[in-house]
Amino acid sequence: MKRIEAVKVVVENAKDAFLVSxxxxxxxxxxxxxxxxxxxxxxGSMGLASSIGLGLSLSRRDRxxxxxxxxxxxxxxxxxxxxxxxxxxxxxxxxILDNCCYGSTGSQPTCTHLGTDLAAxxxxxxxxSAKTVYLPDELKAALQGHGVVVARVEPGNADVxxxxxxxxxxxxxxxxSFAPERSS
Amino acid sequence: MSGSAEDTVDPSQxxxxxxxxxxxxxxxxxxxxxxxxxxxMIDFDPGIAxxxxxxxxxxxGLCAGAWxxxxxxxLLMQNSGLGNCINALASLDxxxxxxxxxxxxxxxxxxxxxxxxxxxxxxxxxxxxxxDIPAFSPAAAEAEDAIFSAWELSLESRRPVAVLLDLKFWxxx
Numbered sequence: 573m574k575r576i577e578a579v580k581v582v583v584e585n586a587k588d589a590f591l592v593s594x595x596x597x598x599x600x601x602x603x604x605x606x607x608x609x610x611x612x613x614x615x616g617s618m619g620l621a622s623s624i625g626l627g628l629s630l631s632r633r634d635r636x637x638x639x640x641x642x643x644x645x646x647x648x649x650x651x652x653x654x655x656x657x658x659x660x661x662x663x664x665x666x667x668i669l670d671n672c673c674y675g676s677t678g679s680q681p682t683c684t685h686l687g688t689d690l691a692a693x694x695x696x697x698x699x700x701s702a703k704t705v706y707l708p709d710e711l712k713a714a715l716q717g718h719g720v721v722v723a724r725v726e727p728g729n730a731d732v733x734x735x736x737x738x739x740x741x742x743x744x745x746x747x748x749s750f751a752p753e754r755s756s
Numbered sequence: 757m758s759g760s761a762e763d764t765v766d767p768s769q770x771x772x773x774x775x776x777x778x779x780x781x782x783x784x785x786x787x788x789x790x791x792x793x794x795x796x797m798i799d800f801d802p803g804i805a806x807x808x809x810x811x812x813x814x815x816x817g818l819c820a821g822a823w824x825x826x827x828x829x830x831l832l833m834q835n836s837g838l839g840n841c842i843n844a845l846a847s848l849d850x851x852x853x854x855x856x857x858x859x860x861x862x863x864x865x866x867x868x869x870x871x872x873x874x875x876x877x878x879x880x881x882x883x884x885x886x887x888d889i890p891a892f893s894p895a896a897a898e899a900e901d902a903i904f905s906a907w908e909l910s911l912e913s914r915r916p917v918a919v920l921l922d923l924k925f926w927x928x929x
Contacts, residue, residue, distance in 0.1 A: 592821075612824070616847025620817030623809075624848075627821025627829070630805055631782065635825075651810025655818075659807050743824065743852040751826040 573708055575669050576601045576730040578723050581708045582640060582667060583608075585715050589636040590750060592625040594618075594645050596676030597729040598669060602640065604732035609745040613735050619648035622666050626656060628750070629664040635750065636663050638715070643670040643684045650693070653720070657698030662718045667711075670704075671727045679727050694720040765896040767926050768793035771859060771919075774903025775830060780804060780857060782827035784815030788834035788861035790926040795832065812837030816844035820854045828907070830857040835864070835880040835920070836873070845887065845916055853914035857907045862893075865922040884918050891918040896928045 579598065583591065583606045592612045593599040599613040612628075614621055625639035646652065646668050656666060672685035684690060694702035701719030705711045714721045735742075771794050775783075783798050783806045785791070798806045805827070809815045812833045819829035831841075838860060849856055863870070864877015884891045890909060894902035903919055910917040 614848075616851050617817065617844045620813065620820075620844055620848060623814045623817025624821040624824075626807075627782070627784075627818035627823075627827075628825045629821075630807065630818075631822045631825025631827045649811070649814060649817075651814055655807065655809055655814060739852045743854070747824050750824060 573706070573723075573725055574728065574730070575671055575675070575725040576605065576732075577708060578669055578711055578725050579640065580605050581711045582638065582715065583611075585712050586638060589638045590628065590746075591638050591640060592621050592628065593640040594621045594642045596642075597732070598640050598642060600732045600735060601730050603735045604730070609749040612746045613737070613742050615735070615739055615742075619645045621645060622649065622652045622656065625666065626652070626660055626664060629661060630659065632751065633661055633663055637665070639666045641666060641668050642675070643668060643672060643690060644674045644682045646690060647682055647684075647688075653694050653697035653699060656720065657694070657700075660718070665715070665718050666720045667714075668720065668722045669725050670722050671725045673727045675727060675729055691720065691722040765899070765928065767896040767899065767921070767928055768797065770896050770899035771903060771921070772797045774900040775804070775859075777900060777904045778828065778857065778907035780828050780830045780907065782819065782822040782829040783807070783832055784809050784818045784829070785832040786810075786812050786815065786834070786837050788863070790861040790863075790921070790923075791832055791834075791859075794859075798832075812840040813844045816841050816848060816856070819856050820848050820852070823854050823856070830859055832859045834861045836876050838880060838883060839876060842883070842887070845889070849916050855910040855914055856916040857903070857910055858916055858918045859903070860918055860920050861926070862920045862922040865924070867923045867927075880920065884920070889916055889918050891920045893920045893922065893925075896925060899925075
């Protein structure tokens with residue numbers, strides 16, 4: 573499946589879940605497919621989508637948080653798998669859209685291209701629920717779960733525009749939808 | 757040395773009291789030998805969710821997420837870890853105007869016995885300065901107030917603020 577198809581499956585079945593999406597094309601594709609206040613688009617800090625989502629999920633255990641990350645970004649912050657393994661609750665799901673390359677910078681291959689298995693690494697880190705999916709239906713079913721899901725996707729980016737929202741707009745509406753009763 | 761109020765303040769306790777006064781309820785950490793007692797206090801406090809992380813930058817991400825979810829986050833680390841956080845502080849916290857209280861054990865200052873701590877120790881204040889991150893360096897007796905003020909400043913300015921605590925600080929009383 574193409575990455576934008578995977579993004580579509582996630583956002584169309586996310587219901588009221590909060591989505592944190594990785595820097596670059598994954599965020600742009602999500603913005604294009606379905607913009608919503610519950611989407612947090614990362615514009616920097618490559619590698620930290622999984623960590624931002626984890627902090628968010630730990631602050632409100634009653635809200636489901638789904639992270640759309642990439643193989644290159646997870647490889648940059650591998651310690652995150654160990655932290656997720658031992659601290660994430662059932663309201664946290666990390667989806668690694670694995671296209672085996674740095675898709676936003678010219679498709680240079682990552683080590684998943686050479687066989688590194690991120691789902692196996694998640695299991696080795698202690699994540700109780702970790703698996704790899706290949707088809708849209710499998711991804712849709714996996715959305716009901718928690719832990720780590722590696723979704724294998726084809727390299728390549730959809731022809732989508734850049735995100736024309738200011739960072740303060742992205743975070744402002746996200747926080748209002750996440751915790752509307754917040755005082756400070 | 758005896759007699760002054762300074763001598764009687766436990767530095768770890770003072771930092772902990774500062775965090776409590778600032779109503780910090782979420783902490784990410786990478787340990788430093790000087791932070792060990794503080795980390796124990798936080799671990800025993802059900803009012804502070806504590807997530808030990810593998811690398812400091814990960815902590816910046818966790819704290820940003822926790823802030824977005826309504827928490828008051830602190831990142832506890834050694835100054836060596838500040839170097840691991842620079843991009844995240846800039847392209848996450850500065851970009852989205854996210855507050856963060858950083859409690860930093862400042863190694864490599866006067867009295868440091870480990871030579872490897874010296875280069876980063878010397879650079880730390882200048883790195884913070886270059887990043888326009890305000891830094892507080894209180895004595896133990898003033899630490900509670902300083903940490904509370906640091907958090908207030910972070911909240912008002914919507915930017916990370918550092919509390920830099922050197923070897924002398926941790927050696928008191």
